[in-house]
Amino acid sequence: MNTIKRERQSNIEVLRIFSIIGVIVLHYNNRLYGNAFGITDNIVINHFALILLESLCICSVNVFIIISAYYLSKSNRRNIIRIVDLFIQVIVFSVVKYLISARANITLKGLICSCIPNNYFVTLYATLYIISPLINTFLDFPKIDKKKVVIITSIAFL
Numbered sequence: 409m410n411t412i413k414r415e416r417q418s419n420i421e422v423l424r425i426f427s428i429i430g431v432i433v434l435h436y437n438n439r440l441y442g443n444a445f446g447i448t449d450n451i452v453i454n455h456f457a458l459i460l461l462e463s464l465c466i467c468s469v470n471v472f473i474i475i476s477a478y479y480l481s482k483s484n485r486r487n488i489i490r491i492v493d494l495f496i497q498v499i500v501f502s503v504v505k506y507l508i509s510a511r512a513n514i515t516l517k518g519l520i521c522s523c524i525p526n527n528y529f530v531t532l533y534a535t536l537y538i539i540s541p542l543i544n545t546f547l548d549f550p551k552i553d554k555k556k557v558v559i560i561t562s563i564a565f566l
Contacts, residue, residue, distance in 0.1 A: 424475050430468025437462050469529070477536065484541035491534045498525045532565065 436442035437458055448454040499522075506522035507514065525531065546557050 420475060420478070423471065427468045427471040427475065430465035431472065433461050433465045434468060473533070473536070476533070477540065480537065480540040481544055484544055486537060486541060488538075491537060494530060494534065495525055498527055498530050499523050502526075536565075 437444045439446050444458050445455070448458055502522045502525065503519070506518060510518060543557070543561065
């Protein structure tokens with residue numbers, strides 16, 4: 409078995425941890441999920457602190473994606489089971505959330521709708537995970553205009 413020993417990059421792992429914490433802060437501040445902004449509307453100092461936290465964490469999702477892309481660029485092998493597992497996790501959490509929120513008003517339509525993943529981040533991440541070997545192959549060509557590849561990829565993800 410040919411195994412490549414990879415050197416740990418603690419600095420990038422710490423940055424990933426901070427970006428995950430930033431994503432949690434963004435969800436906590438969001439009016440739909442944590443509603444921290446709704447709770448602190450009348451308390452100026454707390455509202456200011458949340459705005460400051462939001463400003464510091466606003467790039468967390470982008471940083472997390474860039475770190476993931478960095479690690480994905482190291483190899484062109486992909487395990488589709490990981491994507492299936494990710495979607496199963498999203499569906500399970502969505503169904504549990506539906507069952508808790510609906511309580512006595514559970515309908516077949518609502519249950520089926522909760523089984524359809526509608527999380528844009530998971531969908532984009534799965535797409536990036538699947539097409540990243542193609543992007544890596546394009547970037548390995550010596551004569552390819554890398555600026556055009558970046559522009560086309562950016563337009564594709566708009």
